[in-house]
Amino acid sequence: PQNTQTPQKAAPKKATSATNTASKSSGKKNGKQKVRTVEDVERDIEKAEALVKEVEDALAQAALEADAARLTELSAEYETAKQQVEALLVEWETLADAAS
Numbered sequence: 001p002q003n004t005q006t007p008q009k010a011a012p013k014k015a016t017s018a019t020n021t022a023s024k025s026s027g028k029k030n031g032k033q034k035v036r037t038v039e040d041v042e043r044d045i046e047k048a049e050a051l052v053k054e055v056e057d058a059l060a061q062a063a064l065e066a067d068a069a070r071l072t073e074l075s076a077e078y079e080t081a082k083q084q085v086e087a088l089l090v091e092w093e094t095l096a097d098a099a100s
Contacts, residue, residue, distance in 0.1 A: 038099060041092040048085045055081050 055078045062070040 036091070036095065038092060038095045041088055041095055045085065045088045045092060048081065048088055052078070052081045052085060 055074055059071065059074045059078060062074055
């Protein structure tokens with residue numbers, strides 16, 4: 001059982017860095033704002049949705065193990081990941097409307 005927990009603990013760290021990467025991609029670079037395309041946002045949405053799935057899998061595993069502390073931690077991470085997807089979808093809609 002302990003061997004199955006080790007990958008589960010690593011998942012949120014990876015997930016956090018993926019979330020940070022997605023949020024940084026819309027930031028400033030060298031003082032200039034990068035113009036994001038619909039394709040950029042679609043790629044970020046795919047990454048963010050993969051993160052949500054990864055956290056869902058980790059939540060399921062923590063539930064099977066009845067790990068309340070882990071469930072609490074992952075629940076917060078899940079909410080953050082879902083909010084990231086929602087924000088990216090709003091950005092995608094804005095860009096898609098502007099392109100048409």
